[in-house]
Every structure is written in structure tokens, then in C-alpha cells.
């Protein structure tokens with residue numbers, strides 16, 4: 001029988017795998033960290049709240065798991081200021097080759113973290129088994145009971161395990177930002193990306209292979225205090241609304257920034273991503289105000 005998980009793993013992380021050989025996401029798809037500095041700004045606001053809730057520890061971590069080219073980690077390092085900047089330790093966790101960036105340390109293993117751990121489009125790149133219904137797989141039975149005869153499904157168990165392990169390594173908060181689905185909206189989403197285009201998922205290392213994240217099972221696996229909200233709402237709650245002001249160059253700069261924020265908050269695009277935030281020894285209510293729960297947007301079926 002074809003071993004989907006092993007083939008998927010070899011295609012991305014084997015010796016000649018897509019990510020293992022150093023393909024950078026920025027060459028193949030547009031993610032929020034690549035839009036501009038605004039996501040990093042918002043995450044620094046969140047990190048400052050985590051820092052305060054932890055009582056301003058001597059070292060504050062920002063850990064970027066599945067860091068790709070390190071764009072987010074580097075932006076966070078560069079934009080940090082004041083007391084937080086002097087105590088900040090930024091770590092990029094990546095299976096592919098590291099990128100030399102000032103102030104960012106690289107590792108291939110999730111370290112322990114006192115601060116904020118972020119997995120930005122990390123979980124969707126973790127290979128899964130694929131089954132065809134009917135299936136007695138325990139994860140499918142629990143989390144995809146609607147799977148019909150002959151229908152295919154990605155088994156989210158490896159993502160759940162990875163997320164639970166990552167969250168357990170944190171004191172502060174852990175945040176997964178990704179596209180996903182819930183039990184009420186499951187569908188088979190396995191697909192490929194190459195050079196900015198969606199392509200058939202061929203397991204030969206020539207393309208990224210991804211599938212939507214089952215947020216509900218990942219949240220349940222990691223447990224504790226968590227919320228799942230939309231990127232659109234979370235960014236607004238962290239101060240990114242994109243008002244345009246001033247005149248001349250100032251107006252132009254604020255208009256360009258407003259355009260980038262609008263892209264990050266577009267409910268049919270990046271704004272439709274889910275933010276799964278776990279408080280780890282910290283109350284989520286101290287980090288974000290109450291927001292509407294995230295709902296998958298059928299229009300944003302494939303958004304990278």
C-alpha cells in the first residue's frame with residue numbers, strides 16, 4: 001500500500017526534498033511575513049503583553065518554528081525596542097538550511113521558550129497519512145466522522161503531536177497561524193505549490209506539498225487555555241487597522257502601509273487565516289480581548 005506520509009516527508013524533507021535542499025517559501029508563495037513588517041509589529045505587541053504577564057523575565061524568547069527564510073524572525077529582531085529589545089532572544093527553527101541574519105540564532109529542534117512561540121504556516125507543511133473512507137483510523141473516527149465511502153482525508157495526528165509538543169515547551173504563549181478547517185467543514189485539501197502557482201501534489205521534491213490544518217484537533221491535543229480567531233480580527237486587536245493620515249511623503253507611506261494591512265486583513269485571503277493562541281501559564285484573556293471565533297471561509301480554499 002502507498003505510504004503517503006513517508007512519500008510526503010521524503011518529497012519535502014528527504015535528502016533532495018523541496019525544503020531540505022533550501023527552497024525558500026518566498027520563491028514559491030506569498031505568506032504574511034513577506035507582505036511587509038506589519039505582522040512582526042503585531043506579534044511584538046503580543047509579545048510585549050506576554051512579557052508583562054510573565055513579569056518581565058531576564059530573557060524573553062521569540063521562537064519562529066518553520067521559519068523558512070527567517071523573514072519573520074528577522075523583522076521581529078529588527079523592530080523590537082526598549083527594555084524588550086535588550087532582553088529579546090530570537091530563534092528560527094527550520095529543517096532547511098539556515099540563513100545568516102544578524103541577531104537570529106538557528107536550530108532544527110524546537111527549544112524551550114519563555115515568551116512567544118509562533119508557527120507561521122508550519123503545521124500545514126507537516127506530512128500526514130492519507131486514508132480513503134471508510135476508515136477505522138482513530139483520528140478519523142474522532143475528528144472526521146463525516147468521511148464517506150471512497151473519499152480521501154488527511155489524518156491530522158502528526159500535526160496534533162507536533163503542536164502539542166511545541167506548546168508544552170513554552171511558558172508564555174504559543175500561536176499557530178495557518179489555513180485550516182473544522183469538523184463542520186472538513187475537506188481533502190492536499191495540493192502543491194511551485195513558482196507562485198498551485199500545481200498537482202507530485203511527491204518528487206519539485207514542489208511544496210501542503211494541506212489545511214485541522215485546528216480543532218490541534219487545539220484539543222495541545223489543550224489548556226486557547227482561542228481560535230481570524231487573522232483579520234487579531235491584527236485589529238493588536239492595533240493594525242491601516243488608517244491613512246498626514247500629507248506628502250507621510251501620506252504616501254501611510255497609504256502604502258494601509259495597503260499592506262488591508263492585504264493581511266483581507267477576509268478572502270490572508271485575513272481568513274486562523275490564529276490558534278494557547279496561553280501557557282498565562283491567561284489568553286490577558287493577551288487578546290474577546291473576539292468572534294474563527295470560521296473557515298469557503299472562498300479561501302487555497303490561499304497561499
Ligand SMILES: C[S@@+](CC[C@H](N)C(=O)[O-])C[C@H]1O[C@@H](n2cnc3c(N)ncnc32)[C@H](O)[C@@H]1O
Pocket residue numbers: 019020025026031032033034065066067068069093094095096108119120121122125126
Ligand atoms: C510553508 S513554509 C513557511 C515559512 C515561513 N514561516 C513563512 O510563513 O513564510 C513551512 C516551513 O516549515 C519548515 N518545517 C516544517 N517542519 C518543520 C519542523 N519540524 N521543524 C522546523 N521546520 C520545519 C519547512 O522546512 C518550511 O521552511
